[in-house]
Amino acid sequence: AALAGIKAGDKIVAVDGNYYDSWMDIVTAVNDSEGSEISITVKRGREELTFRLSPVYSEETGRYMCGFTGSIAHSFTAAMKSAADMCRSYFSSFKEFIVRLVTGRASGDEVVGVVGIVSAVGQSAQYGILNVVIFMAIISLNLGIVNLMPFPALDGGRILSTLIRVITRGRFTANMEKYLNAGGFVILMALMIFLIFKDTINLLK
DSSP, X not given: OTTTTOOTTOEEEEETTEEOSOHHHHHHHHHHTTTOOEEEEEEETTEEEEEEEOXXXXXXXXXXXXXXXXXXXXXXXXXXXXXXXXXXXXXHHHHHHHXXXXXXXXXXXXXXXXXXXXXXXXXXXXXOHHHHHHHHHHHHHHHHHHHTSSOTTSHHHHHHHHHHHHHTTTSSOHHHHHHHHHHHHHHHHHHHHHHHHHHHHHHHO
């Protein structure tokens, strides 16, 4: 990057004419070049300058790189806005996935278990510790949302059962709830075993 003319403080805005506002997207675009010559557009002051260079493969990171890295701006306001935007975007994606799952249009590859999560964390680590932290935050959001779904054995199911007991004035007994939660637990364990088996097969391919 330095040999091509890129300087510290330049703001990278585009790769091969495609504009990005995400560091991960820029890193991915550079890696996808597989060493072919690309153009990097930067904003320097009020100017936009374009430089041509060929990314070099790094054995340490296992990807193609140009020799530049991002800087971190410490701003509480910007951090809160970014976190809110990320949560909003994730909730929207999760809602779309649930709709596809219910309507049978979701792919089995979109759901992973413990093995798949560990593999994904390893892939995120190639892009730096910050991406691992973000990935873990997304997993926490995922678990929080899933846990509140009205399914037996989950907290959402417990909340629904409590509401039903109040509405039915005790006709839905604690014993009924116990059997319902037991059935839900068996289904969840079966799903977990299936996902572990599926993820292990995919990992060995």
